[in-house]
Amino acid sequence: MKHLIILAHPNPASFCSSLVKALQEHLAEAGHEIQIRNLYGIGFDPVLSAADFSSFADSKIPDDIAAEQEYITWADHIVFAYPVWWGGMPAVLKGYIDRVFAEGFAYEYTSGGAKGLLSPRKGSTVCSTGEYSEKYGTVHNAMNLISGEVIFRFTGIEPYKQLFYGGVPSVSDEVRKSYIQNAIEEFSK
Numbered sequence: 001m002k003h004l005i006i007l008a009h010p011n012p013a014s015f016c017s018s019l020v021k022a023l024q025e026h027l028a029e030a031g032h033e034i035q036i037r038n039l040y041g042i043g044f045d046p047v048l049s050a051a052d053f054s055s056f057a058d059s060k061i062p063d064d065i066a067a068e069q070e071y072i073t074w075a076d077h078i079v080f081a082y083p084v085w086w087g088g089m090p091a092v093l094k095g096y097i098d099r100v101f102a103e104g105f106a107y108e109y110t111s112g113g114a115k116g117l118l119s120p121r122k123g124s125t126v127c128s129t130g131e132y133s134e135k136y137g138t139v140h141n142a143m144n145l146i147s148g149e150v151i152f153r154f155t156g157i158e159p160y161k162q163l164f165y166g167g168v169p170s171v172s173d174e175v176r177k178s179y180i181q182n183a184i185e186e187f188s189k
């Protein structure tokens with residue numbers, strides 16, 4: 001399977017960055033193809049601008065968006081990996097979706113309503129939180145609704161794994177390692 005991991009964390013020493021590195025190593029060893037797009041590392045511009053809209057109106061795709069769309073086209077499985085910031089994804093990832101999952105590429109409007117264009121891909125989220133998961137069920141449900149339905153299903157992507165790792169700044173190194181092991185096992189199935 002071809003996995004594309006979109007990482008949205010500015011700190012290479014963070015739990016999310018370590019988790020993605022470990023996933024990359026293990027999936028590659030297991031014979032999977034894997035590409036990582038580190039949005040801070042590549043300096044992705046997350047602002048959907050007036051210039052973007054005028055390019056789209058002229059049927060042109062800005063180069064940085066076209067480059068990311070090629071990765072999406074390549075992938076069978078798209079994974080968003082990020083820390084939960086104020087109950088959602090970091091702004092850079094929201095902006096990536098605003099710009100890259102554009103009309104005409106990720107969805108289109110038909111007489112019957114909106115139609116997703118990215119099937120038959122799968123989509124997953126891997127999130128770390130400061131709060132413990134036991135206390136955060138309603139937030140998980142709200143976030144799963146946004147990523148699973150509003151983003152993935154709307155664009156024709158089948159929601160696959162929605163993983164949360166809780167209390168990340170508070171738990172021991174051992175627990176953080178067990179979280180990473182769990183993510184590897186989930187994606188190796």
Ligand SMILES: Cc1cc2nc3c(=O)[nH]c(=O)nc-3n(C[C@H](O)[C@H](O)[C@H](O)COP(=O)(O)O)c2cc1C
Binds near residue numbers: 129130131132168
């Ligand atoms: C700007 C900001 C907003 C945050 N908002 C939340 C939040 O809404 N809920 C939560 O559980 N943790 C929140 N946190 C804590 C982070 O989710 C937590 O520190 C992170 O997941 C730890 O993993 P990391 O090492 O990969 O950053 C926030 C942290 C920052 C910096």
